[in-house]
Amino acid sequence: EIVLTQSPGTLSLSPGERATLSCRASQSVSNTYLAWYHQKPGQAPRLLIYSASSRATGTPDRFSGSGSGTDFILTISRLETEDSAVYYCQQYGSSPYSFGQGTKLEIK
Amino acid sequence: EVQLVESGGGLVQPGGSLRLSCAGSGFTFSDYYVDWVRQAPGKGLEWVARIRNKANSYSTEYAASVKGRFTVLRDDSKNLVYLQMNTLKTDDTAVYSCARVKLGPIKYFDYWGQGTLVTVSS
Numbered sequence: 001e002i003v004l005t006q007s008p009g010t011l012s013l014s015p016g017e018r019a020t021l022s023c024r025a026s027q028s029v030s031n032t033y034l035a036w037y038h039q040k041p042g043q044a045p046r047l048l049i050y051s052a053s054s055r056a057t058g059t060p061d062r063f064s065g066s067g068s069g070t071d072f073i074l075t076i077s078r079l080e081t082e083d084s085a086v087y088y089c090q091q092y093g094s095s096p097y098s099f100g101q102g103t104k105l106e107i108k
Numbered sequence: 109e110v111q112l113v114e115s116g117g118g119l120v121q122p123g124g125s126l127r128l129s130c131a132g133s134g135f136t137f138s139d140y141y142v143d144w145v146r147q148a149p150g151k152g153l154e155w156v157a158r159i160r161n162k163a164n165s166y167s168t169e170y171a172a173s174v175k176g177r178f179t180v181l182r183d184d185s186k187n188l189v190y191l192q193m194n195t196l197k198t199d200d201t202a203v204y205s206c207a208r209v210k211l212g213p214i215k216y217f218d219y220w221g222q223g224t225l226v227t228v229s230s
Binding site for chain 2: 001033035037039043044045046047050051056086088090092095096097098099100101102
């Protein structure tokens, strides 16, 4: 089983700043089958990035993903207040299709 | 518009059973795999189960935490996927959501339902 560890647990930044969220896997994620989702209170998770670096339809270009193997990064440039959410990474290359524990992003 | 709507949640005693439903619309339901994911109160996301399509023999996979207790089934004639949950434990308390798995070799979750709350308590 691949365990995903996200850091930091909470990130508090101001509008216009850049956020860097990390996702580290306990073993290599095959074919960079890694996705990022965000979830706002009371809402379903929404796909942001798939295959580590491909933006999903509707994802603003302020969001970018990078990484391979065991280390992945989600970068959000020019933060907006609407970016407040919990961000999860997920690997979908091998069962069980595990999620990280989440990073809570607060926009001050 | 793609929609997934879960139902069937509620309060159940430890050791009891419950069946959740996930209704899909706005797409060719039978073509897609459907997964269940749960979120315990104040916690993160946990993948629970997958059911594949007819072309892949409706095969299933389960998380170790639910294997042998939960069963995922589908009825493509009704655009429904079910999660039959037996021998429920207090640790199974969570919001259960279904998610559509993207067609093709890159199988991320492209649409999610809002979820249904299951509370296991005496």
